Amino acid sequence: MDTMTLWHITGWEFAALAFAALLVGFSKTAVSGANTVSLAIFAAVLPARASTGVLLPVLIAGDVLAVLTYRRHAHWPTLWRLFPAVAAGVVFGTLFLMWADDGIVRTSIGAILLLMAAVTVWRRRAADKGDEPDSVGTRAGRVKARSYGVLGGFTTMVANAGGPVMSMYLLSAGFRKLGFLGTSAFFFLIVNVSKVPFSVGLGLIDGPSLLLDAALVLFVVPGALFGKWAVDRINQRLFEQLVIAATVVGGLQLLLR
Numbered sequence: 001m002d003t004m005t006l007w008h009i010t011g012w013e014f015a016a017l018a019f020a021a022l023l024v025g026f027s028k029t030a031v032s033g034a035n036t037v038s039l040a041i042f043a044a045v046l047p048a049r050a051s052t053g054v055l056l057p058v059l060i061a062g063d064v065l066a067v068l069t070y071r072r073h074a075h076w077p078t079l080w081r082l083f084p085a086v087a088a089g090v091v092f093g094t095l096f097l098m099w100a101d102d103g104i105v106r107t108s109i110g111a112i113l114l115l116m117a118a119v120t121v122w123r124r125r126a127a128d129k130g131d132e133p134d135s136v137g138t139r140a141g142r143v144k145a146r147s148y149g150v151l152g153g154f155t156t157m158v159a160n161a162g163g164p165v166m167s168m169y170l171l172s173a174g175f176r177k178l179g180f181l182g183t184s185a186f187f188f189l190i191v192n193v194s195k196v197p198f199s200v201g202l203g204l205i206d207g208p209s210l211l212l213d214a215a216l217v218l219f220v221v222p223g224a225l226f227g228k229w230a231v232d233r234i235n236q237r238l239f240e241q242l243v244i245a246a247t248v249v250g251g252l253q254l255l256l257r
Contacts, residue, residue, distance in 0.1 A: 013045045014215075021058050021216040025223025028062035029069050030231045031242045032167045032184050035059070036250025039160055048102040053204030055160050057213040058220060060192045065224040066185035073182025078145070078173065079190075082166075085146040086191055089153020094198050097158050105158050110255035112151060117168060117247045144169070156191060157198065163188070164247035171243060177231065 009017075020038035027035035038058075042051035097105070148169035156162025166187060170180050199205045234242070 009045065016041050016045055017054075017212075017216055018219045021219040022223035024055075024058050024062045025065060025220040025225075026227040026230070027163070027223075027246075028059075028066040028185065028188075028227065029181070029224045030227030030234070031246055032163055032181065035062075035163055036161060036246060036253070039250070040253045048105075049204060050209070052158075052160055053199055053202075053206075054209045054212055054216075056192060056195060056199055056205065057210065058216050059160060060189065060196075061217045061220045062224060063185060063189035063192055065220065066181065067189050069224070069228055070178060070182035070185050073178040074186045075175070075179055075183045076186075078170075078183055079187055081142065081145045082149040082152070082169075082187065083190070085149025086153035086156075087194075089150040089155075090157045090191070090195060090198065091153075092150070093154040093157025094202070096154070097202060100158075107255060108158075110251045110253075112155060112165065112251075114248065114251040114255070117164070117244055117251065121244060144172070153191070156188075157195060161250065162191065164250050167243045167247060177234075181231070 020041035023038045023041075024035045027038070039051075039055065042055045045051070046054060100108075148165060152162040152165040152169070154162075155165050163184075166184060167180075170184060175183065196205065
C-alpha cells in the first residue's frame with residue numbers, strides 16, 4: 001500500500017472519510033446497505049485497492065457494535081446455511097482481485113447489486129406475506145441461500161460491497177427488522193474477520209492503513225448510536241424501502257464512476 005497516499009490527504013478528505021466511517025456505524029445498526037455510500041467515498045479519496053484495506057477494519061468495528069446491540073435477534077440456521085457458499089465466494093473474489101482492474105470490478109459489482117434489487121422487488125410483490133425466515137429449509141430456500149452466499153462472499157471480498165447482496169437475501173427470506181439486523185450483524189462480523197488474512201496477503205492492510213483506521217474508528221461509535229436511536233422510529237415498510245434504495249444507489253454509483 002502507498003503510505004504517502006494515506007498520509008498526504010487534506011483536511012477535507014479526512015472529513016469525508018470520517019463522515020463515511022460515521023455512516024458505517026449508522027448502516028450497521030439501522031439501514032444495512034447504506035454503507036455502499038461509504039465505499040464510494042473511500043474509493044474517491046484513496047486509491048481503489050488501498051481503500052478496501054482501510055475500510056475493512058472500520059467495517060469490523062461497526063460489526064462489533066451491531067452484534068452487541070442485536071445479538072439476541074440472530075437467526076443461526078440461516079447463518080449456517082450461508083457460510084459454506086460465502087467461503088467459496090470469498091475465495092473466488094480473491095482470485096478475481098489478482099487480475100481484474102478497478103473498472104471491471106466496479107462494473108461487475110454494480111450490475112450484481114442492481115440485479116439483486118430488481119429480483120427482490122419482484123419476489124416480494126409476488127410472495128406470500130406469511131412466509132417466515134425458516135423457509136430457508138426448503139429446497140428452493142437452500143438454492144437461494146447458496147446463490148446469494150456466493151455472490152455475497154464475492155462482492156464483500158472484492159469491494160466490501162456484500163452488504164446490499166445479503167440485505168436483498170434477508171429481505172427476500174421474509175426477515176423482520178430486528179431479525180434482519182441481528183442476523184446480518186453476526187454474518188458480517190464473522191465474514192469480515194475471515195477476510196483479514198486475505199487482505200493482508202494481498203497487501204491491502206498494513207501498518208499505515210491501520211493507523212488511519214485507528215483515527216476513523218472513533219467516528220463509527222456515534223454513527224452506531226444514532227442508528228440504534230433511529231431504527232426504533234422506522235417502520236418495517238420504510239425500513240425495507242430504505243434498504244432497497246440504498247442498494248440501488250450503491251449499484252448505480254459503481255456503474256457510473
